[in-house]
Amino acid sequence: MCVSRAVLPLILRAMRYLDYAATTPVLPEVTDAMVAVLTGDFGNPSSVHAYGRAAREIVEDARDRVASAVGASPAEIVFTAGGTEADNLAIKGATRKLRGNGNHVITTAFEHHAVLDTVEWLGHDEFETTVLPVGPDGLVDPAAVAAAVRPSTILVSIMAVNNEIGTAQPLAEIARAVKGANPSTLVHTDAVQMLGNLPVNVHELGLDFAAFSAHKFGGPKGVGFLFARSHAPVEALLHGGGHEGGLRSGTLNVPGLAGLGVAAEIAAKEVDHKIERVGGLRTRLWQGIEDSIERVRLNGHPTERVPGTLNVSFEGADGETLLLLFDAAGIACSAGSACQSGAIDPSHVLLAIGVPREIAKGSVRFSLGRESTDEDVDAVLEVLPGIVESARRVG
Ligand SMILES: Cc1ncc(COP(=O)(O)O)c(C=O)c1O
Known part of the structure; x- marks a missing residue:
């Protein structure tokens, strides 16, 4: 050594x-939950037998806790390997699904690279992108967002809380302004820095998608989730066994999800x-x-x-x-x-x-x-x- x-x-x-x-x-409570799974419940949640059913129960318990921490219903939660993947799933998945309806995407200049680079990548394809400026106080003006929305705008992605300066956006106003300008435009937010720092209710905020990451609120790294409003159009990026309702194939990280569920619950409570x-x-x-x-x-x-x-x-x-x-x-x-x-x-x-x-x-x-x-x-x-x-x- x-x-x-x-x-x-x-x-x-x-x-x-x-x-x-x-x-x-x-958090110690998170470690305890993860160790209990690592040492006791090694089953694959997709298996039909009792080992599988025990693992599935852990996964669905985590889904319930996470959903209630952000004001969603459990069916609206898609587990991912962190915030970056959740952002990619919302942005690439929704635009892919809706590309017949329009080709315009809006974001802001101070997003995390998980959003900024993903939107830029769309711009190399057939999409037109608008990167809105941000005010000197770090706030995005809802009226400026609405003014940028076109009939062809299929997605607006604006972060909830900036990771570098900590500014929190008027998300509900932004979502309302977007829907007022074009009711069929979807609203995604990178909420990775939000849970545990501000109260979250995705439906009250009027969001279609929101990305979260466990390691920002006392959970393990490499685990997160996407809130995708019921029936929100989104296409899978990872194909395989059809896990997570076909939206994210791959055997689930059961210990990580057990930790995520406990961490989300504590974050919301405290x-x-x-x-x-x-x-x-x-x-x-x-x-x-x-x-x-x-x-x-x-x-x-x-x-x-x-x-x-x-x-x-x-x-x-x-x-x-x-x-x-x-x-x-x-x-x-x-x-x-x-x-x-x-x-x-x-x-x-x-x-x-x-x-x-x-x-x-x-x-x-x-x-x-x-x-x-x-x-x-x-x-x-x-x-x-x-x-x-x-x-x-x-x-
Ligand atoms: C605002 C924001 N978005 C996305 C991410 C990426 O999340 P993850 O590390 O879970 O991929 C981070 C992490 O630093 C972040 O702060």
């Missing part, structure tokens, strides 16, 4: 985790408490940053946001340097979306809301969550002035 592998657990024990938007620790407690921590962190550092800006809307995510630009500092210095000081945070960490280019989200390139490069996302404490906030505020000063000297 190399030395770094040996000491890493010790380093991790001493660190403070402020990267909940990248992923969350698995959301109000989390908004209050974690929101308070985030406010204190931002006030501390504003009080101690000059030339800082908060990215995203000041109030229309999820409780834990705080994106801050430190003018004159380099984001990569800031991250490395925070890491060395025992604080795990992020320069933007996790998938882009390591890339030198400034975040497409910050550029989309009009943050100048040079300032965008000096941005850090702190994201707090269920296990975050006052001590985590204190730890950041204690090392922050020294770190920003050093990063500004470098760059």
Whole structure:
């Protein structure tokens, strides 16, 4: 075993985790549910015998829990291998099914790449795509969305909560505006950062599709689901044994789904408490940053946001340097979306809301969550002035 592998657990024990938007620790209740399945219920849920029936019960129990966490009916849940797959299924699946009815798709400039790249991919085919701009506060204007809808628009995909800046969109208004402009246009939202951070009711929001991912709310990685409104037109991307009502073939990840169900239920149950407690921590962190550092800006809307995510630009500092210095000081945070960490280019989200390139490069996302404490906030505020000063000297 190399030395770094040996000491890493010790380093991790001493660190403070402020990267909940990248992923969350698995809840103990989730681990228990998964271990029980891994050690006791190895059956294939498609088998007819008792082993299969036991596994099927676990899957359907997870479906019930997930459906009730988002205000859907169990038949409207399609299990996937995470948020990326759920986004792809909604966007590619719906447009494929409806391509005789139109060829126009709308999204926004600050979507996660799971949506942005999928829509761009459609554009290489026979589809016309509109990528709407986003306001400087990170909000999408429902009237601007409605104005972009055409008779040929078959799908609008606008994220519920931005993963980098935490801004929450007026989803119900957007869905209403879209349907008002063209009642047959479908509305999809990437809700990966929503469950556990805001109350979710997909029907009250007027959605046709919504994508979710377990690892963002205390569940395991590689498991998620798509809400597809009853009778919403969608075609399968994966073909095979016809699982999930023919929409997603492949033997189901039973332990993962057991974990997903428990995590979704807890996330929905605790959301109000989390908004209050974690929101308070985030406010204190931002006030501390504003009080101690000059030339800082908060990215995203000041109030229309999820409780834990705080994106801050430190003018004159380099984001990569800031991250490395925070890491060395025992604080795990992020320069933007996790998938882009390591890339030198400034975040497409910050550029989309009009943050100048040079300032965008000096941005850090702190994201707090269920296990975050006052001590985590204190730890950041204690090392922050020294770190920003050093990063500004470098760059
Ligand atoms: C907004 C958003 N959409 C989609 C994804 C992708 O989800 P998954 O990691 O489950 O594929 C993420 C993950 O970072 C995300 O934050």
